[in-house]
Amino acid sequence: MIPTAAFLALAALLFALGVLAFFVKKDLLTQFMAVEIMLNAGNLAFLALARSLGKPDGQAVVLFVITAAAAEAVVGLAIIVLVFRRRKAVRTDDLKELRG
Amino acid sequence: MAGLFWLIPLIPGASALALLLAGAKLPRKWAAAQASGAVLLSFVLSLAAFLRLSGGGPDVPALSKTLLSWIASGSFTASITFQFDELSAVMALVVTGVGFLIHVYSAAYMAGDKAYSRYFAFLNLFMFFMLVLVMASGIVLMFVGWEGVGLCSYLLIGFWFERPAASKAGLKAFVVNRVGDAAFIVGILFILAHVGSPEFAAINAASASGLLAPGLVTLVAVLLFAGATGKSAQIPLHVWLPDAMEGPTPVSALIHAATMVTAGVYMVCRLNGLYAASVPASSVVAWVGGVTAVFAATIALVQNDIKRVLAYSTISQIGYMFLGCGVGAYAAGMFHLVTHAFFKSLLFLAAGSVIHALGGGQDMRRMGGLRKYLPVTFPVFLTGALAISGVPFLSGFFSKDAILTSAYAGGHHVLYALGLLGAVLTALYMFRLIYLTFYGEERFEPGPGRHIHESPPAMTVPLVVLAVFSVLAGYIGLPVFFGAKADRFGRFLESVLKAPAGHPSLPAEALLVLAATASALLGIFLAFVLYKRNPEIPPRLAYRFPGLYRLLVGKYRVDEAYDALFIRPLVRGSETVYARFDLKVVDGVLNGSAAATGMAGKGLNILQTGLIRDYALAFVLGVVVFLGVLLL
Numbered sequence: 001m002i003p004t005a006a007f008l009a010l011a012a013l014l015f016a017l018g019v020l021a022f023f024v025k026k027d028l029l030t031q032f033m034a035v036e037i038m039l040n041a042g043n044l045a046f047l048a049l050a051r052s053l054g055k056p057d058g059q060a061v062v063l064f065v066i067t068a069a070a071a072e073a074v075v076g077l078a079i080i081v082l083v084f085r086r087r088k089a090v091r092t093d094d095l096k097e098l099r100g
Numbered sequence: 101m102a103g104l105f106w107l108i109p110l111i112p113g114a115s116a117l118a119l120l121l122a123g124a125k126l127p128r129k130w131a132a133a134q135a136s137g138a139v140l141l142s143f144v145l146s147l148a149a150f151l152r153l154s155g156g157g158p159d160v161p162a163l164s165k166t167l168l169s170w171i172a173s174g175s176f177t178a179s180i181t182f183q184f185d186e187l188s189a190v191m192a193l194v195v196t197g198v199g200f201l202i203h204v205y206s207a208a209y210m211a212g213d214k215a216y217s218r219y220f221a222f223l224n225l226f227m228f229f230m231l232v233l234v235m236a237s238g239i240v241l242m243f244v245g246w247e248g249v250g251l252c253s254y255l256l257i258g259f260w261f262e263r264p265a266a267s268k269a270g271l272k273a274f275v276v277n278r279v280g281d282a283a284f285i286v287g288i289l290f291i292l293a294h295v296g297s298p299e300f301a302a303i304n305a306a307s308a309s310g311l312l313a314p315g316l317v318t319l320v321a322v323l324l325f326a327g328a329t330g331k332s333a334q335i336p337l338h339v340w341l342p343d344a345m346e347g348p349t350p351v352s353a354l355i356h357a358a359t360m361v362t363a364g365v366y367m368v369c370r371l372n373g374l375y376a377a378s379v380p381a382s383s384v385v386a387w388v389g390g391v392t393a394v395f396a397a398t399i400a401l402v403q404n405d406i407k408r409v410l411a412y413s414t415i416s417q418i419g420y421m422f423l424g425c426g427v428g429a430y431a432a433g434m435f436h437l438v439t440h441a442f443f444k445s446l447l448f449l450a451a452g453s454v455i456h457a458l459g460g461g462q463d464m465r466r467m468g469g470l471r472k473y474l475p476v477t478f479p480v481f482l483t484g485a486l487a488i489s490g491v492p493f494l495s496g497f498f499s500k501d502a503i504l505t506s507a508y509a510g511g512h513h514v515l516y517a518l519g520l521l522g523a524v525l526t527a528l529y530m531f532r533l534i535y536l537t538f539y540g541e542e543r544f545e546p547g548p549g550r551h552i553h554e555s556p557p558a559m560t561v562p563l564v565v566l567a568v569f570s571v572l573a574g575y576i577g578l579p580v581f582f583g584a585k586a587d588r589f590g591r592f593l594e595s596v597l598k599a600p601a602g603h604p605s606l607p608a609e610a611l612l613v614l615a616a617t618a619s620a621l622l623g624i625f626l627a628f629v630l631y632k633r634n635p636e637i638p639p640r641l642a643y644r645f646p647g648l649y650r651l652l653v654g655k656y657r658v659d660e661a662y663d664a665l666f667i668r669p670l671v672r673g674s675e676t677v678y679a680r681f682d683l684k685v686v687d688g689v690l691n692g693s694a695a696a697t698g699m700a701g702k703g704l705n706i707l708q709t710g711l712i713r714d715y716a717l718a719f720v721l722g723v724v725v726f727l728g729v730l731l732l
Contacts (some may be wrong), residue, residue, distance in 0.1 A: 019720060022716060023713065023716065023717070031712075046133060063214045092711075092712050092713065093711060093713070094708030095710075095712070096709065096711050098708070099708060099709055099710030099711075
């Protein structure tokens, strides 16, 4: 059986990759995918711990996260499409109207 | 029917509510008819309850009904309870009887006014509060009526609020009354704290039994009397009543002559146990009344506005009532209240008829010779003048004589002399008014297309009815010559108002009656000499004594003194506080906090770059720091 630590290491790696991608990439769509990777890294950690502790709680949380992520994807993608329609570009650094 | 006595105040109250809500949509005739009908109904109920009370002999208990329990807080309770004892009966009959006649008169007098239903709504509302005042069984409920009539007084003085003088007069009446009412409330609180019950019976019993310390009794009595000086326009709070003449004349007759302004006298009589228990407080009442009686009469001598003469006359006559109450003759004070209600409302309504005839003029210098134009108004006016002057066998003679006799019998000889002097002055100013208005050359100029005309029957019939009462009302309280039981009024009130202790011997009383008669006739004779036979004398007197004349015309400069002592310092102080504290400190704190917030915002602004990357970085750093702290 694969030890729990391995799963957790993979989850940490995935999360770190997500964070890195979020900071390095400069278009909205890729950053969005980075966020999804971070979410799934979290899911993996939950599932691994749920298995090792023998409790279903972690699995339930994962179901919730998937639901929330689906909703978030709908709203996020809609925003990205609208931004693209207006600006013909989705470069994050150009979007700074909210500067104080 | 007497069992329905608790409806007496509620009927005009309901009518007032209906008129206030829907009055503008009702036909004008209906508004007047509804208002008058409501008061007539109250009068009939009062009469029924009075007959029950007077028919049953002395052991019939007073009618009393608790409508609801109002305040219940710890051991203190106050309920809405109406009672109908002998004193309330007298007041309710006067209020509803005179009130009904004035409603009928108003229907014609106010016929041309655009706010007809508002007028009758306020008049009905006044009847409601006045009847609550006289039928309340405790001082807390009485205070509701007390303030309510003050409100209606304000509303009706300022009825023609488009006129700045009228709205100013209403405000003055309200503010001056507040001064007295502040003392009144403190008095009530003392009673509630030390007696524990707002019921009149409990207060009187506690004062008589010595439950209250003598000093406390005096304090409470004087505080309550301070409220009465405001409501009943006695020195030093008399200044509002002459200005109140800016209101419609029937209002002056009803509120500022017959009923509301006598509420103070009623209050003193209602709490006669309290006042009887304190000699100093009674002296204060008697002296304020006696001095006011003469003081106001001297001002009335030189006024030229017909309604203002009557206003000062009212102040003076209420002074007599307080004089009577102060010397312990509560029934005599009430007796004068009743007769005064008849002849003074008669005089006011007749003056209204004169003003109506002249198309609005109130200045007696622009009247004269009116007696042949006003064949009804003149004789009734003369009747009222004779009654108030104390000419024998008219009502004012008996009631004033009862007060003066009691003052003399109680050993208050200076007060008696003041009363006698006031009687001379009363006859003098009343007949000065008669001669200036109805005799002599015609000094008025009817406007184009106008002619002097007698008033319609709706106005003259109430005048005649009141004139009849002004003559006959005195016979309910005859002096002792007519037999020991001739004073039916005093005997009726005996269970509520204790009779004064001493009675002078018959010859002494005869002398007193002669003195009163002589002073009335002297006043009339003086008026005849000064204003009919030798009208050139008064201007010469004014020329010879310019200081005295100006003092009287200036009403002893009381208004000016209050202005300098209270009003202007208050205004100036407020302006100073506004400039120094409001503008600098209060506004400074507010502006300072706004500026501080603005600066903080500007400082934090640089953090808000608008770049998502920066926010994410802050987020990640935050998590790292948080986890670092958690792990270490």
